[in-house]
Amino acid sequence: MANILSKYLPNLPPLLSHLLRKARLLPAPPSTLLRPTDTLWIYDNIAYPSATSPSGWTAEFISAYFLAHSGKGVAGVIADISEKLGLSKGDAAEARIAERVQAFLDIVVEGRTVEVDFGAGQGRITLGPSQAGGVAVNIIPIPGRGYQDGEELISTAVLPAGIDEANVIATMKTRFAGKDGWAVVSGLFYSPHTPAHPGVWLGIV
DSSP states (O other): HHHHHHTTTGGHHHHHHHHHTOOOOOSOOOOOOOOTTTEEEOOOOOEEEEETTSSSEEEEEEEEEEEEETHHHHHHHHHHHHHTTOOOOHHHHHHHHHHHHTTTTSOBSEEEEEEEEEEETTTTEEEOOOOTTTTEEEEEESSSSOOOTTTEEEEEEOOOOOGGGGBOOOEEEEEEESSSSSSOOOEEEEOOTTTEEEEEEEEEO
């Protein structure tokens, strides 16, 4: 069955492909670089001392991948209903609601990777591939050398031509924290709820 369906995979709607993979009727997609039709989020992180890393530092990198604008239609309907119920007034408020809920409705993308220029020239790292929920978590040795406790670096994802940069979070901050005398208050991000799977809140520690 999986072999038969795989023949038609390029022509299947993204949501149907996702549902078939959840039902194990299709194999996981091969890893591919970020596409112009995708949306990417990369997250700030903490680098910690590591004896196994050439630079002496390692960090956990989290990235999330979505099919750009795939939830736009449903988001528009929700915004329209909210206006009719009196929860928002005017076109501007309706557009704002649609923009904010769309992030929770876009279809997640499995099997994506992205290259990141770490620290503006310290080296390239690859994040991914994303799992079934559209999220990738990678433990990666930090490239380069000479980092200090308390230092912060900005890294930028390498984006394909034509991607909608307005909906992409393509920069991230890495803070270097030594063995003693620091703490982190965890943040949260959402692995979105779509018709294909339940949403899950994940903590960054």
